[in-house]
Amino acid sequence: MFHRPPPADWRVLLPVRRQTRYPIDATIASGGDLGDRDIYVVMEGTVRLSLATREGREQVLFYLPPGSLFGEQAALGKSPVFADLVAVADEPSVVGQIATAEMTALLVLRPEPIRDW
Numbered sequence: 001m002f003h004r005p006p007p008a009d010w011r012v013l014l015p016v017r018r019q020t021r022y023p024i025d026a027t028i029a030s031g032g033d034l035g036d037r038d039i040y041v042v043m044e045g046t047v048r049l050s051l052a053t054r055e056g057r058e059q060v061l062f063y064l065p066p067g068s069l070f071g072e073q074a075a076l077g078k079s080p081v082f083a084d085l086v087a088v089a090d091e092p093s094v095v096g097q098i099a100t101a102e103m104t105a106l107l108v109l110r111p112e113p114i115r116d117w
Contacts, residue, residue: 016096019043022089029071030086038097039072045093050086063090075100 017038022028028047029040040047047064064070070087089095 016041016043016098019094019096022093022095024089024091026089028087028089028093028095039075039100039103040070040087041096041098042066042068042070043094043096046090047093047095048088048090050088052086058086069098072103076103 020028022045042064044066046066047068047070048060049062049064049070050058050060053059087095
């Protein structure tokens with residue numbers, strides 16, 4: 001299990017279109033939802049990204065702290081969407097959504113936040 005620190009605090013760099021509050025263990029997005037052309041940002045709490053093993057158990061890949069993004073690789077077309085990838089609230093959490101077009105526009109003007117990512 002890894003903690004993936006954000007290279008920048010995306011909560012202040014981009015306009016968040018919608019914020020949703022999730023209770024502990026609530027599924028935020030899974031599989032195809034992560035390619036819906038929105039990028040998710042953890043506003044409060046912690047989100048865990050995990051896959052289901054062949055035995056049906058959860059294998060945690062990352063714990064994402066506030067300010068972290070997820071779904072960005074799929075939304076930007078940089079990686080395929082994995083049908084069994086799940087984002088779950090590890091504690092009560094607030095997650096915002098950012099339009100991919102707004103992320104792309106920011107990166108053209110200010111590539112610094114992802115230069116070393």
